[in-house]
Amino acid sequence: MWYLCVFYHRLLDYRIPEFESLADLFGAFGDKRSSDFNTQDKVLQWRLPKHHHPDSPFHFVHLPYEDVARKIANRSILVKGIYELWGEGNDFEELEEAVKSYPDERKLPYLEYESTFKITVDSFGKVLSLQEQNERIQGLSYIPFKGRVNLKNPDHNFWLMETDENETNNGLPPVVKRRIFFGREIGVADRKLIPMYQLKTRNYLGPTAMDAEMAFLMANQAQAAPGKLVYDPFVGTGSILVSAAHFGAMTMGADIDIRVVRDGRGPDCNVWSNFKQYGLPMPIGLLRADNNLPPWRPGLKEVFDGIICDPPYGVRAGGRKSGGRKLLKGIVSPYTVPDDKRADHIPSTAAYTLVECVHDLLDLAARMLIMGGRLVFFYPVLREDGSVETHFPEHPCFKLVATSEQMLSSRYSRVLLTMVKTSLYTEELALAARIKHLEFRENHLKWLENGNLHSSVFSPADAESGDSKVSKESKLKYRGKYV
Amino acid sequence: MRLLTHNMLSSNIKGVTNGFPLKIQVEKVVEKQVEINHDFLRNIFPKIDWKAFSDASRIMGYDEMPEEPPEPSVLELNVEFLGKFHHALLELHLEEGALLCPETGRKFPVNKGIPNMLLLEDKV
Numbered sequence: 102m103w104y105l106c107v108f109y110h111r112l113l114d115y116r117i118p119e120f121e122s123l124a125d126l127f128g129a130f131g132d133k134r135s136s137d138f139n140t141q142d143k144v145l146q147w148r149l150p151k152h153h154h155p156d157s158p159f160h161f162v163h164l165p166y167e168d169v170a171r172k173i174a175n176r177s178i179l180v181k182g183i184y185e186l187w188g189e190g191n192d193f194e195e196l197e198e199a200v201k202s203y204p205d206e207r208k209l210p211y212l213e214y215e216s217t218f219k220i221t222v223d224s225f226g227k228v229l230s231l232q233e234q235n236e237r238i239q240g241l242s243y244i245p246f247k248g249r250v251n252l253k254n255p256d257h258n259f260w261l262m263e264t265d266e267n268e269t270n271n272g273l274p275p276v277v278k279r280r281i282f283f284g285r286e287i288g289v290a291d292r293k294l295i296p297m298y299q300l301k302t303r304n305y306l307g308p309t310a311m312d313a314e315m316a317f318l319m320a321n322q323a324q325a326a327p328g329k330l331v332y333d334p335f336v337g338t339g340s341i342l343v344s345a346a347h348f349g350a351m352t353m354g355a356d357i358d359i360r361v362v363r364d365g366r367g368p369d370c371n372v373w374s375n376f377k378q379y380g381l382p383m384p385i386g387l388l389r390a391d392n393n394l395p396p397w398r399p400g401l402k403e404v405f406d407g408i409i410c411d412p413p414y415g416v417r418a419g420g421r422k423s424g425g426r427k428l429l430k431g432i433v434s435p436y437t438v439p440d441d442k443r444a445d446h447i448p449s450t451a452a453y454t455l456v457e458c459v460h461d462l463l464d465l466a467a468r469m470l471i472m473g474g475r476l477v478f479f480y481p482v483l484r485e486d487g488s489v490e491t492h493f494p495e496h497p498c499f500k501l502v503a504t505s506e507q508m509l510s511s512r513y514s515r516v517l518l519t520m521v522k523t524s525l526y527t528e529e530l531a532l533a534a535r536i537k538h539l540e541f542r543e544n545h546l547k548w549l550e551n552g553n554l555h556s557s558v559f560s561p562a563d564a565e566s567g568d569s570k571v572s573k574e575s576k577l578k579y580r581g582k583y584v
Numbered sequence: 585m586r587l588l589t590h591n592m593l594s595s596n597i598k599g600v601t602n603g604f605p606l607k608i609q610v611e612k613v614v615e616k617q618v619e620i621n622h623d624f625l626r627n628i629f630p631k632i633d634w635k636a637f638s639d640a641s642r643i644m645g646y647d648e649m650p651e652e653p654p655e656p657s658v659l660e661l662n663v664e665f666l667g668k669f670h671h672a673l674l675e676l677h678l679e680e681g682a683l684l685c686p687e688t689g690r691k692f693p694v695n696k697g698i699p700n701m702l703l704l705e706d707k708v
């Protein structure tokens with residue numbers, strides 16, 4: 102059945118991937134045990150309201166049943182609500198006609214005598230006064246509501262939603278056209294999570310802690326859930342694992358910086374206390390390890406259901422630009438850097454280089470994730486001439502299922518990549534990875550010996566405060582405004 | 585450090601071929617409660633190196649894990665065993681102590697529950 106999905110108007114690139122990850126988690130694509138489940142394309146059918154731009158908060162989505170829709174809405178960070186549409190139109194006459202012709206057997210069960218209900222009026226692109234809202238509710242008298250109104254805790258919630266063109270759009274096409282929707286609420290988001298977990302309230306903070314909203318999005322991309330084990334190889338203060346633990350997953354993390362992962366700022370201000378603060382189960386394991394020299398025993402594989410991280414690329418650090426830029430420009434994929442170019446790609450100034458870091462991460466994930474497990478991580482891109490390089494790391498074990506960009510400044514973006522493990526980690530892959538590892542290794546050891554460790558670890562992140570004005574033409578306004 | 589973590593770690597010192605299992609040197613063991621999750625235990629059970637796990641549980645002062653790996657069906661049939669397996673795997677916690685490389689004897693310290701698997705002589 103088709104449902105009306107209304108998104109929050111932010112992080113536009115993250116909306117559909119989050120929705121589809123949750124749809125998969127809640128079984129919208131069928132039986133997880135079937136053998137081709139991992140390779141199947143798990144994308145939903147989407148439609149836009151008439152004349153709406155893809156950036157519009159209003160979308161129609163096809164889902165197999167209502168229960169999936171409700172679960173997605175309740176867990177999603179970017180979905181405001183999902184509704185069963187009873188009618189839509191360009192004006193109130195059209196709406197009335199549409200609602201009247203919507204089948205009774207779909208409507209009447211929600212209009213019964215014994216039930217309670219509430220109608221909410223919502224508008225996008227304009228503000229409605231209380232009086233205007235009441236008039237609109239009165240105007241719905243053609244719907245045979247028999248139940249009682251209950252504003253606090255109704256059995257059924259109905260929504261009248263109006264969109265209006267927004268003239269002040271910097272010459273860009275408007276994202277929405279005038280349209281009116283009426284529908285029954287299936288589920289709405291719980292945005293209370295965001296203020297509750299916001300970093301301001303966090304006991305133990307580091308300069309690169311992940312903000313709560315993004316951390317939740319990452320955990321949703323990774324499909325964190327009870328009974329699963331989620332690993333962050335660059336755990337830092339644990340901000341990403343906190344969100345995974347909130348969704349019921351067991352967590353494990355490692356970091357190269359022992360002060361960060363073990364000591365924190367004292368006995369009640371450390372990674373553990375960040376979980377205790379919210380009444381969440383503590384990580385099952387925290388350790389100090391270098392992701393370049395992982396301490397996992399030989400033969401151990403397929404233990405993690407998800408790996409989520411924000412790797413230490415160093416490109417976000419103010420002081421290391423020269424190394425970082427060159428590095429970014431040339432990179433295609435860690436497996437396809439041509440030999441004669443390689444020297445350029447491992448600048449001695451860069452700490453743990455992008456190529457190397459991504460190589461290690463993909464190799465770790467290929468080995469340690471279960472089949473169908475998810476690797477979710479940020480990848481930096483340099484924007485040139487307003488276009489974003491679209492070449493992302495590849496690995497034979499993985500299928501890239503989502504890429505979501507967030508601009509950090511006029512020059513840099515970070516893209517959240519979601520990869521699903523679709524093939525087994527074979528001996529050949531392990532061997533190829535070992536060879537590659539040795540090539541990098543010398544460089545890495547030199548870097549460690551040079552005493553670069555701590556300076557590279559907690560370098561200042563200027564990313565979050567960077568100006569976020571410039572953008573792709575069509576996305577100019579919205580991105581600049583909200584990201 | 586829980587025994588689950590111990591079961592996953594080995595000495596990654598250059599040149600070491602038999603770095604698993606790491607010998608546990610106990611200074612202080614604490615018990616930390618973890619909510620039991622049957623799905624998780626069932627998923628993780630086949631990944632456990634049983635001998636290393638049951639030996640380690642005894643070193644940590646817990647005698648209830650058999651030396652021979654139990655049949656996976658035990659997890660379905662025997663709730664009592666499941667509880668004990670859970671306790672040994674996830675609730676026994678090495679707070680202070682060390683892990684020793686079985687080949688070189690090199691010591692990986694465990695402080696405040698965190699094993700330090702990266703040893704840089706000059707700066708820790």
Ligand SMILES: C[S@@+](CC[C@H](N)C(=O)[O-])C[C@H]1O[C@@H](n2cnc3c(N)ncnc32)[C@H](O)[C@@H]1O
Nearest residue numbers: 309310335337338339340357358391392413558
């Ligand atoms: C971008 S931060 C991630 C911060 C983390 N998400 C948090 O909540 O605090 C990257 C982290 O990777 C760690 N790191 C750097 N190089 C590493 C390596 N080779 N192996 C493991 N961790 C490393 C740093 O100490 C830092 O804490």
